[in-house]
Amino acid sequence: MKKNKITFLVYCILFCFIGKAQSLKVTKSTKQRWAGGVVGNSGINFNLELETDFKNAIPDTVWINGNDYPLDFAAHNGRYERTMDSVTHKIKYTILISESHSGGYGGPPHPKTDTAKAKHKPVRKFEGVALISYIHKHKQLFLTVKSFTELPPLNYP
Numbered sequence: 001m002k003k004n005k006i007t008f009l010v011y012c013i014l015f016c017f018i019g020k021a022q023s024l025k026v027t028k029s030t031k032q033r034w035a036g037g038v039v040g041n042s043g044i045n046f047n048l049e050l051e052t053d054f055k056n057a058i059p060d061t062v063w064i065n066g067n068d069y070p071l072d073f074a075a076h077n078g079r080y081e082r083t084m085d086s087v088t089h090k091i092k093y094t095i096l097i098s099e100s101h102s103g104g105y106g107g108p109p110h111p112k113t114d115t116a117k118a119k120h121k122p123v124r125k126f127e128g129v130a131l132i133s134y135i136h137k138h139k140q141l142f143l144t145v146k147s148f149t150e151l152p153p154l155n156y157p
Helices: 002-019
Strands: 024-035 042-052 058-064 067-070 080-084 091-101 130-136 139-145
Touching (some): 024 130
């Protein structure tokens, strides 16, 4: 009988650890193409929402389409936001990333304005549309975004 109780206790402890294995999860991932303004301008807006129970699980970089986007939630620039749900006590991260592409009418694309920035390859291979790097308990961990939900495109005059 005592052996059964110990076995049950071990299973309960393992179940608790397995349930908390992934400390960050994606709750929303969308992309929306846009075009307009000056002739030939277009781009894609990406919106990611992440949720965690842990205050010390902090996303630091996102890789999308071969581009890296360092995240700074302390900047208060409206692109990266950290909020706390007062009911569930979960922390929600909102990440808004916009890629823009410009090209002349019928011609080749104009050179990028920021040509000095080097692309940083993701630190590991992944299968999906985006890779999110985050720090949890002083360890770098990764979360793969499998797909984006495509929203209807925006067309500006």
